[in-house]
Amino acid sequence: MFDPFKDFDARGYLRNVVGEKNLNIVKQLEHDLFTANLADAMAYLSRKKSSLITISSRYTQFCLATFTLGPVATG
Structure with a gap:
């Protein structure tokens, strides 16, 4: 079991x-x-001018933060 x-x-x-x-x-x-x-994540990302790697990283952070901490403001 992964338990960091x-x-x-x-x-x-x-x-x-x-x-x-x-x-x-x-x-x-x-x-x-x-x-x-x-x-919501795709709408947020569509407003940003970033590289694909940065976009992917931000989306992953958004999903993980929402799952572990609750809803996250994107504005």
């Missing part, structure tokens, strides 16, 4: 916002979050 924070028992897998420990549920949550935020 050493707090799986207290905070769930990778400190996800719901504290879920079941990896199958976490995977479904990640997928649902990804698809739910895809349009």
Whole structure:
């Protein structure tokens, strides 16, 4: 089990916002979050003038921050 924070028992897998420990549920949550935020993320990225690598990195950060910390402001 990947547990870089050493707090799986207290905070769930990778400190996800719901504290879920079941990896199958976490995977479904990640997928649902990804698809739910895809349009907003693409709209945000379309307003930016960046390289593909930078765009990909920012989108990944957006998705991970939203999953682990809750909704993130994009404006």
